[in-house]
Amino acid sequence: MSFLQPMLLAALPLVALPIIIHLINQRRYQTIRWAAMMFLLAANRMSRGYARLRQWLIMAFRMAVIAGLVFAISRPLAGGWLGLAAGNRADTTIVVLDRSPSMQQAGASGVGSKLETGRRQLVRTLETLGSAHWVLIESSTNRPRELESPAALLTAPSAEPISASSDLPAMLLAARDYIRANKSGRTEIWICSDLRENDWNAESGRWQSLRDSFLEFSQGVRFHLLAYPQTAPDNLAVRVTDVRRQQAAEGAELLVSLRLSREGGSEARESIPVHFEIDGARSELTIEMTGPTFELKDHRIPLERSHVRGWGKVSIPADANPADNDDWFVFDEPAPRRAIVVAEDPLAARPLQLAAAIAPDSLVKCSAEVVATEALAAVEWEQVALLLWQAPLPDADTAKRIAGFIERGGQVIFFPPRNPGPAGFQGIQWTAWTDRSEDVPVESWRGDQDLLAQTQSGGPLPVGQLQVRKYCGLSGELTALATLRGGATLLGRVTTSAGGAYFCATTPAVGDSSLATNGVVLYVLVQRALAQGAKVLGNTRELTAGDPAGEDPAGWKRLTGAEEALSTDYPLHRGIYRSADRLLAVSRAPAEDLAPVLADGRVAGLFRGLDLTRIDDRAGNLSALIQEIWRLFMLAMMVAMVVEAGLCLPRRRQPGGTS
Amino acid sequence: MFPDRRQRSFLDPGVLSRLAGFPLFARRPMLGTVSGRHPSPHRGSSVEFAEYRKYVPGDDLRQLDWRAYGRSDRFFVKEFEADTNLRCCLVLDTSGSMEFGSHRVSKIEYARRIAGAIAHIALQQGDAVGLSCVARGVVRNIPPRRNPAHLTSVYDILEQTQAKGETQLVPVLHELSETIRQRALCIILSDLFVEPELLRGCFQHLRFRRHDVAVFHLLDPRELSFDFRRPMRFLDMEGGPALFAEPNEIAERYHKALGGYLDELRQVVLESAVDYHRVSIDDDYEQVLMRFLVGRARSKGAR
Numbered sequence: 001m002s003f004l005q006p007m008l009l010a011a012l013p014l015v016a017l018p019i020i021i022h023l024i025n026q027r028r029y030q031t032i033r034w035a036a037m038m039f040l041l042a043a044n045r046m047s048r049g050y051a052r053l054r055q056w057l058i059m060a061f062r063m064a065v066i067a068g069l070v071f072a073i074s075r076p077l078a079g080g081w082l083g084l085a086a087g088n089r090a091d092t093t094i095v096v097l098d099r100s101p102s103m104q105q106a107g108a109s110g111v112g113s114k115l116e117t118g119r120r121q122l123v124r125t126l127e128t129l130g131s132a133h134w135v136l137i138e139s140s141t142n143r144p145r146e147l148e149s150p151a152a153l154l155t156a157p158s159a160e161p162i163s164a165s166s167d168l169p170a171m172l173l174a175a176r177d178y179i180r181a182n183k184s185g186r187t188e189i190w191i192c193s194d195l196r197e198n199d200w201n202a203e204s205g206r207w208q209s210l211r212d213s214f215l216e217f218s219q220g221v222r223f224h225l226l227a228y229p230q231t232a233p234d235n236l237a238v239r240v241t242d243v244r245r246q247q248a249a250e251g252a253e254l255l256v257s258l259r260l261s262r263e264g265g266s267e268a269r270e271s272i273p274v275h276f277e278i279d280g281a282r283s284e285l286t287i288e289m290t291g292p293t294f295e296l297k298d299h300r301i302p303l304e305r306s307h308v309r310g311w312g313k314v315s316i317p318a319d320a321n322p323a324d325n326d327d328w329f330v331f332d333e334p335a336p337r338r339a340i341v342v343a344e345d346p347l348a349a350r351p352l353q354l355a356a357a358i359a360p361d362s363l364v365k366c367s368a369e370v371v372a373t374e375a376l377a378a379v380e381w382e383q384v385a386l387l388l389w390q391a392p393l394p395d396a397d398t399a400k401r402i403a404g405f406i407e408r409g410g411q412v413i414f415f416p417p418r419n420p421g422p423a424g425f426q427g428i429q430w431t432a433w434t435d436r437s438e439d440v441p442v443e444s445w446r447g448d449q450d451l452l453a454q455t456q457s458g459g460p461l462p463v464g465q466l467q468v469r470k471y472c473g474l475s476g477e478l479t480a481l482a483t484l485r486g487g488a489t490l491l492g493r494v495t496t497s498a499g500g501a502y503f504c505a506t507t508p509a510v511g512d513s514s515l516a517t518n519g520v521v522l523y524v525l526v527q528r529a530l531a532q533g534a535k536v537l538g539n540t541r542e543l544t545a546g547d548p549a550g551e552d553p554a555g556w557k558r559l560t561g562a563e564e565a566l567s568t569d570y571p572l573h574r575g576i577y578r579s580a581d582r583l584l585a586v587s588r589a590p591a592e593d594l595a596p597v598l599a600d601g602r603v604a605g606l607f608r609g610l611d612l613t614r615i616d617d618r619a620g621n622l623s624a625l626i627q628e629i630w631r632l633f634m635l636a637m638m639v640a641m642v643v644e645a646g647l648c649l650p651r652r653r654q655p656g657g658t659s
Numbered sequence: 660m661f662p663d664r665r666q667r668s669f670l671d672p673g674v675l676s677r678l679a680g681f682p683l684f685a686r687r688p689m690l691g692t693v694s695g696r697h698p699s700p701h702r703g704s705s706v707e708f709a710e711y712r713k714y715v716p717g718d719d720l721r722q723l724d725w726r727a728y729g730r731s732d733r734f735f736v737k738e739f740e741a742d743t744n745l746r747c748c749l750v751l752d753t754s755g756s757m758e759f760g761s762h763r764v765s766k767i768e769y770a771r772r773i774a775g776a777i778a779h780i781a782l783q784q785g786d787a788v789g790l791s792c793v794a795r796g797v798v799r800n801i802p803p804r805r806n807p808a809h810l811t812s813v814y815d816i817l818e819q820t821q822a823k824g825e826t827q828l829v830p831v832l833h834e835l836s837e838t839i840r841q842r843a844l845c846i847i848l849s850d851l852f853v854e855p856e857l858l859r860g861c862f863q864h865l866r867f868r869r870h871d872v873a874v875f876h877l878l879d880p881r882e883l884s885f886d887f888r889r890p891m892r893f894l895d896m897e898g899g900p901a902l903f904a905e906p907n908e909i910a911e912r913y914h915k916a917l918g919g920y921l922d923e924l925r926q927v928v929l930e931s932a933v934d935y936h937r938v939s940i941d942d943d944y945e946q947v948l949m950r951f952l953v954g955r956a957r958s959k960g961a962r
Binding site for chain 2: 025026028029030031032033034035036037038039040041042043044046051052055
């Protein structure tokens with residue numbers, strides 16, 4: 001139970017008024033000389049059961065009348081989850097809104113998505129509760145924005161659904177910074193989310209610092225989690241996994257690979273018509289789906305020979321979540337994959353050059369050029385996909401140039417020089433070589449993503465067969481992708497906003513490791529980095545919503561996709577865009593497919609020690625989370641008055657009794 | 660006729676004159692000293708034929724029925740009923756509880772009026788009137804006499820008597836049963852705050868002694884209604900312990916106890932053939948007496 005006017009609850013001691021009046025009345029007794037004492041004494045000896053009970057009931061109902069009145073004027077709210085303190089008007093109310101695609105899932109009735117319901121519920125609830133300031137932190141920018149009133153949540157474009165994932169820790173960090181910067185008073189933080197693991201990043205270390213910093217606030221910060229954890233078991237998601245254009249006997253054809261996922265993991269057989277749209281031309285394919293996922297490999301769609309570049313869309317019929325029923329792609333002739341090798345050790349340079357120059361497909365043109373450090377200024381970086389660096393870490397201008405290359409989306413793999421110097425790159429330094437007399441195997445590696453991910457057939461790379469004899473230490477903050485026995489990092493990645501910067505702790509030189517002699521791992525590693533770097537070079541590019549990856553959205557023009565999106569928000573909405581003469585396909589984040597919902601215990605653990613109230617709502621819910629219920633108390637008061645009056649009525653005497 | 664000309668507070672000449680037309684009858688044969696208007700257990704010389712009886716030597720020859728002798732050649736004596744006066748014993752409860760009265764009069768004052776009026780009527784028709792004031796014991800006692808001057812003594816005692824002390828009605832009634840000579844009219848004026856079961860013995864004792872028992876059960880209207888609003892401290896008028904009570908809480912049980920008592924008492928008086936009159940002291944005592952006298956005239960006793 002919570003109240004809009006909790007100060008009036010201070011009048012609750014008035015409930016004791018009937019007792020006080022009763023006690024005063026007892027003291028104001030009259031004395032009378034009485035003859036018929038025998039009846040009084042007899043009455044006194046009799047069982048007092050009902051009479052005593054009636055007296056207590058009358059007293060209780062009188063107290064209930066006063067309590068009902070006090071509660072009624074305190075304006076109670078239905079919805080006990082808000083807690084007692086919710087009644088105090090907050091100084092600042094921060095709404096943390098998850099706009100991710102999974103929030104577009106509709107309820108069982110099909111009316112209203114989670115996001116729409118959440119916004120409506122927030123508006124109704126917050127308008128009832130009131131606050132001095134309203135701030136919205138939504139998941140596209142993670143920046144606080146002042147609102148005039150909660151009603152703006154219904155109309156503001158910044159509360160509309162997007163295709164990008166959310167980052168809840170980042171949004172809460174923004175809320176923390178806002179509270180700290182504005183020195184706001186008592187703050188209520190309302191989080192509206194569907195608790196998907198990819199949005200919440202529950203494993204992130206930021207949660208600990210968030211907890212600590214919120215606990216430090218003396219003004220008191222309350223969290224209200226408006227959760228929509230329900231999943232839609234029949235919801236299907238479609239994602240294009242690969243698109244290739246290849247020449248055929250009669251022209252050309254497009255090979256489209258896609259994956260269908262079912263959220264509930266159901267095994268039921270289902271016919272699903274999949275629609276393809278290539279530059280506006282439609283075709284359809286019916287898929288018999290039996291398992292929780294379905295992979296379609298290289299579905300051929302004929303193209304005209306002259307049709308080299310274009311865009312496409314794959315869609316399935318509408319279901320619970322409209323945001324994952326389509327996916328967009330662009331295609332073009334693959335861009336040439338050009339690699340630059342900078343190596344001080346020729347024994348290391350040669351395997352690297354070979355690994356980068358041998359194309360995995362006849363359609364792909366690969367080239368690798370060994371360049372001296374001094375000649376780097378003359379390199380046309382706009383055409384380079386990968387830089388393989390086996391030399392002392394770059395300094396000054398070179399480092400700046402390479403950083404720009406990475407920022408543009410290029411990939412760099414650093415190998416250790418023979419004499420590690422003090423120079424560092426992006427916070428990483430080589431320390432010293434370790435020479436083991438025996439071969440050290442790789443103990444663990446990340447097979448789920450990045451350069452050492454499993455193959456397309458699902459098998460692991462033979463990383464475990466690698467033997468490393470000499471390796472150089474690394475200092476600095478990087479994410480380990482492979483670790484040697486003993487804990488030393490073999491391959492690590494530096495966190496970058498775009499592109500990739502990797503550090504490999506050994507070289508392919510024969511005396512250092514079996515990277516060159518084994519070959520497979522080095523080749524896959526280099527080719528994957530090369531392919532990744534080449535993606536930004538072609539005339540087409542596929543982007544993940546919310547991550548422009550170095551592209552400037554200012555010049556984008558929408559070809560097809562979300563109609564309602566503002567031009568500044570194009571990178572947030574899936575669709576096809578044109579930037580100069582390039583085609584860009586923006587897709588929803590891959591993690592959005594089949595993202596599990598965080599368990600209740602995990603969510604509670606994230607807010608451990610903080611003041612959190614959680615309400616589980618469901619999409620399409622039309623009833624308000626809270627509503628004023630003073631009428632109920634007024635009615636209860638009147639009922640109590642009537643019952644009290646009934647109890648006070650003297651009992652009807654037996655006819656012909658004592659009269 | 661009556662030498663007493665003093666103004667008595669409990670006597671209303673108007674009421675007395677209106678009641679003069681209603682004689683006081685006994686319900687059973689009375690044993691008086693002189694001729695009167697009440698049936699006697701003995702044969703006498705009234706005009707009312709009773710029976711024929713065989714002549715036994717020694718009988719008065721004047722009572723022989725010669726006509727019967729002429730028809731049957733046997734001697735029969737013709738007997739007639741005797742009419743006698745009665746002895747009216749007024750038993751007035753003067754315990755402390757009789758002082759109670761929530762209206763204009765107290766119970767003792769009301770009892771004085773009834774006793775005074777009955778004494779007047781009885782004496783007027785030639786009956787003897789006595790008075791016993793009882794509380795813990797017999798406080799004052801004046802035996803029945805039919806002398807008109809005796810009425811003054813009865814009125815004096817009525818006037819002087821005060822309600823005080825506790826009630827010991829049961830032993831007192833047993834005592835009076837024995838001390839009053841047989842076949843008298845005993846009129847008890849009391850609030851009867853005694854267990855009815857104990858009273859049963861008293862009434863049966865009086866009945867065994869061939870007395871005609873009449874009871875005026877005097878109750879105050881407030882004792883019947885118990886309509887208090889505020890918490891009250893009840894002081895016992897007969898010196899018992901005081902009691903604090905919340906009327907709202909206790910009223911119901913009080914009425915239950917009172918109702919049970921009255922029902923039980925009604926049963927006792929029915930079984931004991933007592934001429935019982937429950938009187939609320941806010942009733943007009945003239946009406947009460949009228950009902951009493953008329954009722955007795957209807958049930959005028961067989962011999």
